[in-house]
Amino acid sequence: MAHHRPRVGIERITAYPCTLSLDMKLLAEARDHDPRHPLEELWVSERSLNPTWEDPVTMAVNAALQIVRPEDRQDIELVIVGTESSVDFGKPISTYVQRYCGLTANCRNFETKHACYGGTGGLMMAAHWVASGAAPGKKALVVCTDQSRVHLGQPWEYVLGAAATAMLVSAQPDVLELDLDTCGYWTQEIFDTYRPTSTKEVGHADTSLYGYLDALEGAYDHFVARSGMVDYDAEFARHIYHVPFGGMTFRAHRALLRRGPHEMSLREARAHFERKSKQALRFNSRFGGTYTSATFIAMLGLIDADPELRAGDKVSIFSYGSGSCAEFYRATVGERAREQVASQHVGAGLDRRMPLTIDEYEALERQRAAYIDQSDYEVDQSGLRGLYERAYAGKGRLVLDAVRGYQREYRLS
Structure with a gap:
């Protein structure tokens, strides 16, 4: 490895597992397909889903909040969000991450788009910025956030999902250099x-x-x-x-x-x-x-x-x-690396998701699709067997309440 650059890499990393899941074996049976296909050929056993009050913005913020500590807020001067699922063609998700993580206003931020590569592109940009020494001692926050479109009954249905990851990039590469x-x-x-x-x-x-x-x-x-x-x-x-x-x-x-x-x-x-x-x-x-x-x-x-x-x-x-x-x-x-990853309890987060029935899954996906491109709507946070009260109320997670005149209204639960 060349030594003329300062050390740089991932100081902290986490994943936001969402709050709902769907069993692929159940899906295959409902579609009259061999349940061995998703399990043994695709190696997918479950997928994550969001209720309608979560979207790529809330996932991004909820992932970032898991690793941004109060002492980081003055040090983060770059936020990059990689996504192919942005909720707006102009306004980047990174603005919401800067706001709801309480970061300084002196923070360069933008969104990167290149299908599944967008997050890696953001990571490399952030790492080169840290390594350049342009802002000594400062750090970058790189967030990846995506959810699938609706594909009910389509062959792609077994490889869909939702998640966000967040990485703090700095000259202290505790996880990966x-x-x-x-x-x-x-x-x-x-x-x-x-x-x-x-x-x-x-x-x-x-x-x-x-x-x-x-x-x-x-x-x-x-x-x-x-x-x-x-x-x-x-x-x-x-x-x-x-x-x-x-x-x-x-x-x-x-x-x-x-x-x-x-x-x-x-x-x-x-x-x-x-x-x-x-x-x-x-x-x-x-x-x-x-x-x-x-x-x-x-x-x-x-x-x-x-x-x-x-x-x-x-x-x-x-x-x-x-x-x-x-x-x-x-x-x-x-x-x-092992200590930091263990502290995020990703497996336990996946275990806490509420499994959906096929009917619940299909109804949820149809409702989400109906909201896309609507200028005004209120998000119903009831239903789903009390999921909001159990997994969101009082927990400080970002949720979507409404869209009014295309302006999206979020709050911390």
Whole structure:
């Protein structure tokens, strides 16, 4: 690793798990599909959902509030929100994060959009800003927040989800130190998945699959050229891949193993993946599709799940965003990684979600879709078996009360 840059990386990281869940086995049975498909081929067992008083804004703020401490408020001078689910084509979600986290007014803030890559783009911008020394001692807050559009009865229904992640980026990389000098990146303009309107989310399975794998190899080759790495297996203790669904990460891992010096059988490749990457899917398999948050939820899962991961270990991280852009980068596990991730209790948060019936899920998604693009509406916070009183009232979570003349009215519960 080059030493002319100051140390920089993730000081704290968390994920907001939402308050509702849907069981994929129940969904498959309701759709007359084989329940083994989501569980054994996609590796998705559950997904997170929001009540109608939550949206990408509330998720972003509720994630950030979990890691922003009072002493941080004067030090954070950059807020970046990565999303492909913004509630407004002009006003960025970052303004709400700055306001409701109580940050100083001297805070540069904006939103980044590049499908699932937007959060990684924000992380890299933030890390380079910290490393530049332009504002010595100051920190950046990077938030990823997304939720799926409505796809009732469609093939994509098993890979949908909702989540937000938040990262404090600073010169104190307690969780992960980033190697900014060797990042490999790659892009090509394609139509694999995209959101052409405020209500539609379009995907082409084959284009998406091959676009991901092309970008993985392109970004990896660029990383190799920049870093001089000769042995992918020996260089990294563990590997994290972008997770549109868990099963895709094995395909990615096998694609890179094929470029190594040793030919592996399918059985050997699967054993290698089980040892060096699969534990990263601990939380992704329960969140469902999380878009910009996916690699960071895998990061949280790996640190939480892998007892053999040690401070000082090198991990590879691959991020992909449809359309497309990809980045392959190297990070070093920090001294307080396990302690910091454990303090966030992500698994317990997932356990606390209220499971929905299929009827409740479908009604909720139809109601959410009906609100999109409406200039005026009041959000009904009753129903859902008393969820608001149980999970929100008095807990200081951001909620949406109403939209009046397109102005969104939020408050801390």
